[in-house]
Structure formats: structure tokens, C-alpha cells
Amino acid sequence: MAGKLQNRLNDLDGREWLYWTDTLYITAYPPDATHPLRKKHGAMKPPEVMAEIIRFFTKKGELVLDPFAGVGGTLLGAALTGRPSLGFELDPRWVDIYRTIQRDFVVADGMFRRRDEVITGGETITSRSIDGEMRQGDCLELLRQLAAESIAAVITDPPYGINHGARGFPGETNFNMTANVAAADLGQAPDLASFLHRLREIGDEIHRVLQPGRYLVMLVGDRYQEGEYVPLGFLVAQALRQVGFKFKGVRIWSNKATRRPLKPYAVKSVFVPNITHQNILILRKE
Numbered sequence: 001m002a003g004k005l006q007n008r009l010n011d012l013d014g015r016e017w018l019y020w021t022d023t024l025y026i027t028a029y030p031p032d033a034t035h036p037l038r039k040k041h042g043a044m045k046p047p048e049v050m051a052e053i054i055r056f057f058t059k060k061g062e063l064v065l066d067p068f069a070g071v072g073g074t075l076l077g078a079a080l081t082g083r084p085s086l087g088f089e090l091d092p093r094w095v096d097i098y099r100t101i102q103r104d105f106v107v108a109d110g111m112f113r114r115r116d117e118v119i120t121g122g123e124t125i126t127s128r129s130i131d132g133e134m135r136q137g138d139c140l141e142l143l144r145q146l147a148a149e150s151i152a153a154v155i156t157d158p159p160y161g162i163n164h165g166a167r168g169f170p171g172e173t174n175f176n177m178t179a180n181v182a183a184a185d186l187g188q189a190p191d192l193a194s195f196l197h198r199l200r201e202i203g204d205e206i207h208r209v210l211q212p213g214r215y216l217v218m219l220v221g222d223r224y225q226e227g228e229y230v231p232l233g234f235l236v237a238q239a240l241r242q243v244g245f246k247f248k249g250v251r252i253w254s255n256k257a258t259r260r261p262l263k264p265y266a267v268k269s270v271f272v273p274n275i276t277h278q279n280i281l282i283l284r285k286e
Contacts, residue, residue: 011059020056025251025280031258033112034101038071041094045157045219046255047112050077053155053280057215058083062152065209067139067202068186072098074155075132079107085132086151088139090185095136102130138184143205151209157219158199159187160232192230196239203243207285216245216283219253222275233279245283252277 012020029046031039038044050073054064060082066074069087071094078085089095105112108127118125135142186202189195206216218240223230237247254277265272 010056012056023249023251025253026256027253028256033114034076034105037097037101040097041071044071045073047073047076047080049255050074050155051080053217054078054081054083057153057155057217065151065154066156067143067154067206068156068158069134070094070157072101072132072134073157075134076130078132079130080110087132087134088142089134089136090138092136095134098134105130140202140205143202143209146209148208149211152211152214154206154210154216160221160223196235199236200239200243203240203245207244210285212285214285216240218281219278220281221278224273224275229273233281237281237283240283246286248282248284250282251280253280
């Protein structure tokens, strides 16, 4: 009889692995205790979703990197899973928010709770600190400081550039992405070509620091601009293929609990989509 197949990627069993290969990924995570702080960013992701991604692409104890860390959703997901993590963030506002969460919250009973609430009636609830490291600065420069093949997984949600923001519906999104660091900010790239060029530069460094056979997982939303659908997720995947990554697949993700209401774009005129999903791009260094 053949021996039991060794799991070389993660700590999941076969059933859990199979579930995660479904290309439709519908979740319903409500805002967590850290959400009132994180929502100032406007494009943050539920830590529980990031935790699910981390559980699939790493084993316990393996280092996770997020080069576009924002307010720390990936690092918080890593805290939920017990993985060490490292994040880079250009804007000091978001670094400050993450460090406030680190100071004021802990992981207890599989969720985030305020540190001052885990002591009730003199009894201390078992908890652990949020210990992911956040470094402030340009991710390209910080990536260059890392040793080659030192990272087990890169899991990130980059700024999308190409003039993101509301058009036609004031307050349509709550993106709060601009900073006084435009020259280094991927999110403020003036056009699609320059956005993809800079992303290839960053992708080249990610490829260098990632261990062979391991994964870059990137969340990218599509766009609708100037009357045309922009399949940004697949354009990003193609750009990363050009630096050596193999494009292994995509999961179409939507979180029902926090999805914004549908807007009546061009109703009774022409079809304009409400883009309520994001692409989870899965790329591998081979």
C-alpha cells in the first residue's frame, strides 16, 4: 500500500484543500473589533479572509510578507493563524493605525479583543499579542534589503493606481489612498502603463526574495473607466508573468457582509457593471 501523501505546502487536510480550490470564493465576515480603526484606510480586507489565504499557502512558523501592508490586514490574518509576518507600508498614517491595533488588541478565542477586556473578574483569558512587524518606507527599497529566497509566501493587496476613485457618484467609494509621497506611491501612478511598469519592478524583487516553489497571492479589483471594462486583475497577472512567475489560477472573491450597495449606473440606457468582486491572483515561483 502506498504511503500517506505528504503535504508540502500547508497544514490542511484533503477536504480543506479541495474546498479551497473552488474558483468562486464567497464569504460573509462582518466587521471585526479592529474595523473602526482600519476603515480609515478605505480599502482594507477582513483579517479572517487573509488568514484563510495564509493557512492555505503556508505552514505554521513560516514567514509571510506583505509589501503593500496598509493598515495591516495581512499581518492581522497572520496573527490569527500563528504565523510570523512582515509588512511594508509607504504611508505613515497606516503604519500608525496598525501599531495602535498592535498596542490595544490581542488575539483571544480566535478573534481580536481589546487588551483591557481580556481580564474579567480577575481571571485572565488566554491571549497572544499581535507580533507582526511593520516597516515604514518604499516597498521596492525595503524588498532590496531582504535576503534572496527568505520568504515563504507573499500575500498582498496593492493599490491599483490608474486614477482610482469615485466618478459620477459622490461618495461612491471611501478610498482614502492619496499621500504626500506621490513619486514612490504605486497607487498614484498616472496611467495604466506606468502602473504596470512599476509593478513589474516590484514583482522582480518579490520573485527574488520568495523561496522556490512558493506563492505570490495578490488581490486586485477590476475597473470600469472611460466607458470600458478594464480587466486589471489579468493585466497584473500578465505583468508578473513577464518577471518569471507562473500564473496558476484565480479565485473570484466577494464578502457579502461588507459589500457596498448596487448603484444605478446607466439604468435604462446601457450596461455598466457593479463590480462587487475582487480577483485573488495566485502566482508561483517555479
